[in-house]
Amino acid sequence: MLLRQFTRAPNNMNLIRRIATNAILKNQTVTTNIDYNQLVLVDVNDKNGYATVTLNRPPVNSFNLELMMALSRALDQVERNNSRGMILTSIIPNIFSTGFDIRELYQADERRLREFWSVLQDCWFKLYGSTYPTAASINGHNPAAGCFFALCCEYRAMVRNSKLGISGARLGISIPLPMIYTMRSVISTRQTELALTTGTLFTSDDALKVGLIDDIATDRSDAFAKCEAFLDRFKDIPPVSRGYTKRSVRQKDMEEIAANRQRDTDEFVRAVLNPEAQSSFAAFLGK
Numbered sequence: 001m002l003l004r005q006f007t008r009a010p011n012n013m014n015l016i017r018r019i020a021t022n023a024i025l026k027n028q029t030v031t032t033n034i035d036y037n038q039l040v041l042v043d044v045n046d047k048n049g050y051a052t053v054t055l056n057r058p059p060v061n062s063f064n065l066e067l068m069m070a071l072s073r074a075l076d077q078v079e080r081n082n083s084r085g086m087i088l089t090s091i092i093p094n095i096f097s098t099g100f101d102i103r104e105l106y107q108a109d110e111r112r113l114r115e116f117w118s119v120l121q122d123c124w125f126k127l128y129g130s131t132y133p134t135a136a137s138i139n140g141h142n143p144a145a146g147c148f149f150a151l152c153c154e155y156r157a158m159v160r161n162s163k164l165g166i167s168g169a170r171l172g173i174s175i176p177l178p179m180i181y182t183m184r185s186v187i188s189t190r191q192t193e194l195a196l197t198t199g200t201l202f203t204s205d206d207a208l209k210v211g212l213i214d215d216i217a218t219d220r221s222d223a224f225a226k227c228e229a230f231l232d233r234f235k236d237i238p239p240v241s242r243g244y245t246k247r248s249v250r251q252k253d254m255e256e257i258a259a260n261r262q263r264d265t266d267e268f269v270r271a272v273l274n275p276e277a278q279s280s281f282a283a284f285l286g287k
């Protein structure tokens with residue numbers, strides 16, 4: 001009960017979340033027969049109160065609408081459980097995520113595409129705007145959208161010999177604002193612009209040098225242990241003041257997206273349906 005009070009969101013952020021949620025309640029595509037609890041696993045460690053959120057869509061954890069929805073539900077669960085912290089990771093041994101499922105983008109149905117982006121926005125509000133401490137245990141390659149979710153966290157440990165970055169430029173996709181704001185919250189504006197306009201995929205050494213990750217790990221269990229050690233740093237910090245401060249740092253970005261959610265979605269649809277991007281997707285899929 002006490003913990004619930006400590007971790008409650010500031011009122012203005014509740015408003016942002018309400019605006020955000022209302023926007024997607026209209027026109028939702030109904031997806032049936034999906035076991036969302038299996039696509040993203042949520043496990044809470046009783047000893048330290050940390051939740052582990054594990055992406056579980058082999059072979060490469062590509063984000064289709066269903067995986068995105070499962071992540072959104074998992075983040076709700078973490079919030080509801082009043083977890084003391086959260087570690088985002090993947091079940092696949094050497095891959096965190098391949099990013100968006102190209103099959104979701106190629107010759108996409110516009111209505112489903114809009115819903116896809118709307119759910120991504122939700123995930124962003126929930127993860128980037130979370131009050132509890134967050135860490136990403138990057139156990140392998142993480143190009144594109146998976147990198148975006150890892151960057152929403154407060155800390156990243158990545159196993160050596162993996163690559164990470166938001167590579168959309170290589171496919172002819174312009175990068176939407178939530179991704180820009182999120183990367184800019186981790187590295188400088190100059191480095192963000194450079195990374196996103198070149199679609200750079202950073203080696204672990206280069207990612208560490210530029211500040212995209214905080215530590216290099218020897219393997220997945222080392223990455224996970226490093227994430228736990230990061231979360232432990234907040235053990236003696238009162239959570240409510242910590243949460244408010246984190247939210248205040250990130251608030252401007254979220255207010256801007258909440259106020260321009262429709263425009264952000266229109267931009268995403270335009271970016272994905274543009275002929276240059278569509279021919280990259282076709283080439284990827286061997287069409």
Ligand SMILES: CCCC/C=C\CC(=O)SCCNC(=O)CCNC(=O)[C@H](O)C(C)(C)COP(=O)(O)OP(=O)(O)OC[C@H]1O[C@@H](n2cnc3c(N)ncnc32)[C@H](O)[C@@H]1OP(=O)(O)O
Pocket residue numbers: 059060062095097098099100101102103141143144145146166167168171173174175176179268271272
């Ligand atoms: C406006 C949007 C903002 C822009 C930002 C991001 C958008 C995106 O996220 S677009 C997606 C970008 N992602 C990529 O370009 C990554 C491409 N994939 C890879 O580099 C490798 O697959 C990876 C390093 C992740 C893993 O390599 P391997 O372990 O060698 O596996 P395979 O390459 O053999 O892949 C296995 C299997 O999965 C299929 N696959 C891989 N990625 C995707 C994907 N993004 N979408 C759909 N399918 C994907 C791949 O084709 C293989 O399929 P099969 O040949 O049928 O086995």
